[in-house]
Amino acid sequence: MSENNNISPVQALIPIVFLVLMLACSVYLFGSDSSYGANQIALVLATCVAALVARSNGMGWREAQDGIIHGIGVGLGPTLILLSVGMLIGTWILCGTVPAMIYYGVQILDPSIFYAASAAICAIVAVSIGSSWTVAGTLGIGLMGIAGSFELSPAITAGAIISGAYFGDKLSPMSDTTNLAAAAAGVDLFEHIRHMLWTTVPSFSIALLIFAMIGSSEGATPEQINALQQSLTTEFEIGLHLLLPLVLMLFLVFKRFPAFPSIVISALTGAVFAVLFQPEQVQKLAGDSTDLAHGFVLIKGIWIALFDGYVSNSGDEFLDALLSKGGMSSMLNTVWLIISALGFGGVLERTGILSYLLNLALRGVKSVGSLITTTVLTCIGTNILAADQFIAVALPGRMYKDAYAKKNLSRLNLSRTLEDSATMTSALIPWNTCGAYMSATLGVATFSYAPYAFFNLLSPLIAIAYGYFHFALKPASYDQNDIDSAQTT
Secondary structure: OOOOOOOOHHHHHHHHHHHHHHHHHHHHHHHHHOOOOHHHHHHHHHHHHHHHHHHHOOOOHHHHHHHHHHHHHHOHHHHHHHHHHHHHHHHHHHHOHHHHHHHHHHHHOOHHHHHHHHHHHHHHHHHHHOOHHHHHHOHHHHHHHHHHHOOOOHHHHHHHHHHHHHHHHHHOOOOHHHHHHHHHHOOOHHHHHHHHHHHHHHHHHHHHHHHHHHOOOOOOOHHHHHHHHHHHHHHOOOOHHHHHHHHHHHHHHHOOOOHHHHHHHHHHHHHHHHHHHOHHHHHHHHOOOOOOOHHHHHHHHHHHHHHHOEOOOOOOHHHHHHHOEOOHHHHHHHHHHHHHHHHHHHHHHHHOHHHHHHHHHHOOOOOHHHHHHHHHHHHHHHHHHHOOHHHHHHHHHHHOHHHHHHOOEOHHHHHHHHHHHHHHHHHHOOOOHHHHHHHHHHOOOHHHHHHHOHHHHHHHHHHHHHHHHOOOOOEOHHHHHHHHHHHHO
């Protein structure tokens, strides 16, 4: 990060105000379609404005460009995962894994408790594997399909999936963000997880209660469910063996196999299963290929599923809408959004504007409650501006250590607050890597599911409340005791 001490408050705010105005105009003109190009243009133009501000302070275009490239580089890993999930969805539908999840899911899950059950299932799996993205990209896809079968709200379902996935991700020692928050604050990982229970358990318990109270008394009738199951068995050869790609995926991630190759392997496993168990569907997807040998027809069908997803032509309008999705191409708009947002975040970081704004936020801190509130708001603001949860965890974590020590607070309070705010709100911002991923994977607009991601909304509020009531806060002496204990052992 460039240490640019010449930035004035007005200069720091120019690109921020410009972006806010552009995004507001984008939403006004294009509504729900604003994320399909308009928001990207707003972000690119705001990036140019930030670069001009930097130039007025003596920074050349080359350095600003390096910041943009670095910012985009941060998101290349998540982008690869996003593209691979597109492949996964395509082959998993084609091979019958997703249809089987829907078929058996509607038998097991009761519509009246579906939202709460979805949150609980995702939470359990996420704790085991430590990845909210993986849970959303595997179980989440099936649960969204089951919700559609029950005629339940896709927005509430997505909110339940995200709530459960982030609960498990937050408490798993295998989670990237959990490890990053502990490292950024300089605390022991397992002490960090234990301290998070004070905010995480109440938040998730309240969220589960809300989901249970919402319930559903107006879902699909048993007759409609039976009709859907019959349609599924007409189109696909349904069996429990088709769930093996899902089992393989969860096993690989549980064994700490990297996410991208795990998803690609699972997608290719789905391709093999499609050839073995759904050859007719593969041939249908390949289209008019009479001039090709049978083997090449199957390869063509698999190839199409990988890059362009599955297209259902059953004649059942609901089933066709439910299963026609996936493919790497379906994620390209989201990739465009992520690149545009990360470029803006990168130039803000390189020019020192982001650092300046973070330091500015600390000036108004007078009490413990205001410090934790400022931390929460800073993390949310960084999520919005930098478009990446890792930056939103790492930067405030590094910068606020001394502030917590001055208030006689343990760094564990800082690490917990980073998770309660930066990690939790990342999925609620459309252009953030997490928000863009969840929206693209679950097929629900970020602003549609955000009001129902109760766990993610409650966590920062409870963190702030604890700060003002001085509840469940460890003193700074705890850090020294922890150090002394470590040296003794």
